[in-house]
Amino acid sequence: MMIKLLAVIERDLKKFxxxxxxxxxxxxxxxxxxxxxxxxxxxxxxxxxxxxxxQDTGPFAKRLVENLMAIQAGPxxxxxxxxxxxxxxxxxxxxxxxxxxxxxxxxxxxxxTVAGRPDLGLFLDNTDSISADNIRNxxxxxxxxxxxxxxxxxxxxxxxLLRDINLYPKVDYYQxxxxxxxxxxxxxxxxxxxxxxxxxxxxxxxxxxxxxTPLTKADIVSGLIISGLxxxxxxxxxxxxxxxxxxxxxxxxxILNFVPLFIIVALTTLCLLSLMxxxxxxxxxxxxxxVLSGFLNVILFFPSGSVYPIASFPGWLKGFAAIxxxxxxxxxxxxxxxxxxxxxxxxxxIGFLVLFTAVMxxxxxxxxxxxx
Amino acid sequence: MQxxxxxxxxxxxxxxxxxTAVDGIDFEVPRGEFFGFLGPNGAGKTTLIRMLTTIxxxxxxxxxxxxxxxAKAPGEVRKHIGVVPQAxxxxxxxTGRENMDLYGRFYGIKASERKQRIxxxxxxxxxxxxxxxxxxxxxxxxxxxxxxxRVLVHxxxxxxxxxxxxxxxxxxxxxxxxxxxxxxxxxxxxxxxTTHYMDEAESLCGRVAIIDTGKIIALGSPAELKANIxxxxxxxxxxxxxxPPDIVEAxxxxxxxxxxxxxxGGEIRVYVDNGPKDLPAxxxxxxxxxxxxxxxxxxxxxxxxxxxHYTGKSIREEEAxxxxxxxxxxLPQRLGR
Ligand SMILES: Nc1ncnc2c1ncn2[C@@H]1O[C@H](COP(=O)(O)OP(=O)(O)OP(=O)(O)O)[C@@H](O)[C@H]1O
Ligand SMILES: [Mg+2]
Numbered sequence: 001m002m003i004k005l006l007a008v009i010e011r012d013l014k015k016f017x018x019x020x021x022x023x024x025x026x027x028x029x030x031x032x033x034x035x036x037x038x039x040x041x042x043x044x045x046x047x048x049x050x051x052x053x054x055q056d057t058g059p060f061a062k063r064l065v066e067n068l069m070a071i072q073a074g075p076x077x078x079x080x081x082x083x084x085x086x087x088x089x090x091x092x093x094x095x096x097x098x099x100x101x102x103x104x105x106x107x108x109x110x111x112x113t114v115a116g117r118p119d120l121g122l123f124l125d126n127t128d129s130i131s132a133d134n135i136r137n138x139x140x141x142x143x144x145x146x147x148x149x150x151x152x153x154x155x156x157x158x159x160x161l162l163r164d165i166n167l168y169p170k171v172d173y174y175q176x177x178x179x180x181x182x183x184x185x186x187x188x189x190x191x192x193x194x195x196x197x198x199x200x201x202x203x204x205x206x207x208x209x210x211x212x213t214p215l216t217k218a219d220i221v222s223g224l225i226i227s228g229l230x231x232x233x234x235x236x237x238x239x240x241x242x243x244x245x246x247x248x249x250x251x252x253x254x255i256l257n258f259v260p261l262f263i264i265v266a267l268t269t270l271c272l273l274s275l276m277x278x279x280x281x282x283x284x285x286x287x288x289x290x291v292l293s294g295f296l297n298v299i300l301f302f303p304s305g306s307v308y309p310i311a312s313f314p315g316w317l318k319g320f321a322a323i324x325x326x327x328x329x330x331x332x333x334x335x336x337x338x339x340x341x342x343x344x345x346x347x348x349x350i351g352f353l354v355l356f357t358a359v360m361x362x363x364x365x366x367x368x369x370x371x372x
Numbered sequence: 373m374q375x376x377x378x379x380x381x382x383x384x385x386x387x388x389x390x391x392t393a394v395d396g397i398d399f400e401v402p403r404g405e406f407f408g409f410l411g412p413n414g415a416g417k418t419t420l421i422r423m424l425t426t427i428x429x430x431x432x433x434x435x436x437x438x439x440x441x442x443a444k445a446p447g448e449v450r451k452h453i454g455v456v457p458q459a460x461x462x463x464x465x466x467t468g469r470e471n472m473d474l475y476g477r478f479y480g481i482k483a484s485e486r487k488q489r490i491x492x493x494x495x496x497x498x499x500x501x502x503x504x505x506x507x508x509x510x511x512x513x514x515x516x517x518x519x520x521x522r523v524l525v526h527x528x529x530x531x532x533x534x535x536x537x538x539x540x541x542x543x544x545x546x547x548x549x550x551x552x553x554x555x556x557x558x559x560x561x562x563x564x565x566t567t568h569y570m571d572e573a574e575s576l577c578g579r580v581a582i583i584d585t586g587k588i589i590a591l592g593s594p595a596e597l598k599a600n601i602x603x604x605x606x607x608x609x610x611x612x613x614x615x616p617p618d619i620v621e622a623x624x625x626x627x628x629x630x631x632x633x634x635x636x637g638g639e640i641r642v643y644v645d646n647g648p649k650d651l652p653a654x655x656x657x658x659x660x661x662x663x664x665x666x667x668x669x670x671x672x673x674x675x676x677x678x679x680x681h682y683t684g685k686s687i688r689e690e691e692a693x694x695x696x697x698x699x700x701x702x703l704p705q706r707l708g709r
Binding site for chain 1: 422425426427428429447450451453455457459460461462463464465466470474475477478479480506
C-alpha cells in the first residue's frame with residue numbers, strides 16, 4: 001500500500017523541514033571542510049606508476065633513464081613501466097593505469113649535442129594534481145642533471161625542455177577536492193537521516209507505536225531510505241553547486257554531465273544509507289551514532305583518495321580502499337568531472353556501488369527487527 | 373475461529389533472562405467486554421499487552437487476538453487492534469493533527485474520511501484549539517489525550533490501553549472515563565485496559581483480573597471479587613506499635629471479625645460484617661487485651677482491599693531493568709533475532 005509508505009516518507013521530510021539549522025549546517029560544514037583540507041595536506045608519495053617510452057638509443061637517453069632508475073631505487077616516488085608503444089602509454093594514463101607517461105623521442109640525444117632544443121614528452125594525469133606535480137618536478141630534475149654534466153656552459157639554452165602536456169583541462173588541488181567534499185556532504189546526510197531516525201524513535205520510545213500499526217518491515221526500511229535519499233541528494237546537490245562556484249570549475253561541466261553525476265550521487269547516497277542501516281539497525285541510543293560518526297567519517301573519507309592519492313597508501317590501506325565505497329564514488333566523480341568520462345567510463349565504479357548497496361540492504365533487512 | 377472471543381490466552385509466558393515477567397497466564401475476553409488488568413508496578417501488565425499486540429515474542433504459550441494467532445499472523449492482528457502504550461509515543465516534531473493523520477495513513481484510511489474523523493476525535497478529547505500546535509508544546513495530560521484520540525482514528529474493534537489515565541488530573545480522568553464508557557456502550561468495541569488505580573478498574577471494567585509477579589491471582593467482576601473476601605467492611609486500627617499476639621488473639625475471638633491482618637507500623641486490618649456497628653465492640657476488645665488505639669477508620673471494601681487480600685501488599689518496588697554492564701543501554705543486548 002502506497003499510502004503507508006508515503007506517510008513514512010512525509011513524516012521524515014516534515015521533521016527535517018522543521019529543523020532549518022540542520023539543513024544550513026549540512027551544507028556549510030562540507031564547504032568548510034573543502035577550505036580547510038585544501039590548505040592542510042602535505043605528504044610523501046611513493047610507487048606512482050609512470051609509463052616510460054624510450055625511442056632513443058643514444059647516450060643521453062640512456063643517461064636520463066639511469067637517472068630515473070636512481071629515483072625509482074632511492075626515494076621510490078615512482079615506479080617505471082617500460083613500454084614501446086607511445087599511444088598505449090597515453091591511453092594507459094587516460095584509463096588511470098599510470099599517473100604519467102614519459103616519451104623520450106628518437107632524436108633526443110641528437111638534439112642534445114647538435115644545437116637545438118631537446119624535447120621530452122610528459123603526459124600527466126593532472127586530475128590528481130599532487131602526484132602530477134611531484135612527477136613533473138622529479139623528471140625535470142633528472143633531465144636538468146643531463147645538462148649540468150655534459151654541457152655546463154650552455155646550461156640554459158641546451159637544457160632539455162620538458163613539454164608538459166596536461167591530458168585534461170587544468171585541475172588544481174582545490175578543484176580536485178570537490179568530489180571528496182560532495183561525498184562528505186552525502187556522508188553527513190546519510191548519517192542524520194535514514195537509520196538515524198530509527199535510532200531517535202527508539203531512544204524516544206515512539207517506535208513502539210509505529211510497530212503496533214500495520215506498517216510492514218519493508219514500509220519502514222524503504223520509507224526511511226527514500227526520505228533519506230531525497231534529503232541527502234538535495235544537500236549534496238547544493239554543496240556541489242557551491243563547490244563548483246568557489247573553486248571555479250565551470251558550472252557548464254556540471255550541467256553537461258548531469259545524468260552521470262546524478263546517477264553517481266544517487267547511488268553513493270543509497271550505498272551509504274544502506275551501510276548506515278546495516279550498522280545502526282539495532283542501535284537504541286543516539287550517543288552511539290555520535291561516536292560511530294566520527295570514526296566512520298575518518299575511515300571512509302581519508303582512504304577514499306579524495307584528499308590524497310590512493311597510490312600513496314601502504315598495501316594494507318590500499319586493500320581497504322579497494323572495498324571502500326567512498327573511494328569508488330570519488331573515482332567516478334573525478335572521471336566525469338575532470339576526464340569527461342561518460343557512463344561507460346565509470347561503469348566499474350557504478351557496478352561496485354550497486355553491489356555494495358545490495359549486500360548492505362540484505363544485511364539491514366536481516367538485522368532489523370520488527371519487535372521491541 | 374472463536375468469533376465470540378476477542379482475546380483467548382493460554383499458558384502465555386515471557387522470561388527476561390532470570391526474570392519471569394509473565395508466568396503461564398490463561399484467560400478469555402468475550403467481544404464487547406470492558407476487561408481490566410489490575411496490578412502493582414512490575415507485575416507484568418505491559419509485558420502481557422506487548423505480547424498480545426505482537427511486538428514482543430512470548431517465550432511460550434499462545435494468544436489468539438481478534439481471531440488471529442499473535443505469533444503466526446501478527447500482521448493480521450495489528451490491522452484489527454488499536455493500542456495506547458504506557459509510555460508517551462507522540463512525535464514531538466509534528467502537530468497533534470499531523471500525528472493523528474500519520475496514523476490514519478498507516479491504516480490506509482482515505483483522506484476525506486481521515487480529516488472528518490480526526491476533527492471529531494480532537495473535539496471529543498478537548499484538543500481542537502491546540503490541534504495545529506507542535507506536540508512538543510503540549511502538557512503531559514494533553515499528550516495522553518491525543519494518544520487516546522489517535523488510537524481511534526482507524527475505528528478498531530479491539531482496544532488495548534496500558535494505563536491510559538497515567539498523568540491525568542482528576543477532571544481529565546473523568547472525561548476519559550466517560551469517553552471510554554461510551555465506546556463500549558453499544559457493545560461493538562472490546563477494551564482491554566491495565567491500571568493500578570483501583571477506582572478506575574472498579575468504575576470501568578466488567579471483569580477484572582488481578583495480576584501479581586506475572587500470575588493471575590484473582591479474576592471476576594468487581595462485585596464477585598469483593599464477595600470472595602469475608603466480611604463487608606474493613607476497620608483499620610492504628611496501634612502505635614506492632615500488634616502483640618494476644619491482641620490478635622482477642623480480636624479473633626470476636627464473632628463478627630472474619631479476618632485479621634497485622635500490617636507494618638502497628639496497624640491491624642479487621643474484616644467485619646458491619647463496620648459502624650461493630651467498631652465499639654472491637655475497640656473494647658483491643659483495649660481489654662492491653663492495646664492502645666491511636667486512630668480507627670472504617671471503610672467499605674474496594675478492589676484495593678481485594679488486592680491486599682490476595683497479595684498482602686498494595687504497592688511493590690519495581691525491579692531494575694537488566695542491562696548488561698559491559699554492553700550498556702542503547703546497544704542490542706543479544707545477537708540474533
Ligand atoms: N525489556 C525488558 N528486559 C528485562 N526485563 C524486563 C523488560 N521489560 C520488563 N521487564 C521486567 O518484567 C517485569 C514486568 O514488567 P512490566 O513492565 O510488564 O510491568 P508492569 O506491570 O507493566 O509495571 P508498571 O505498572 O510499572 O508499568 C519487571 O520485573 C520488569 O523489570
Ligand atoms: Mg506497565
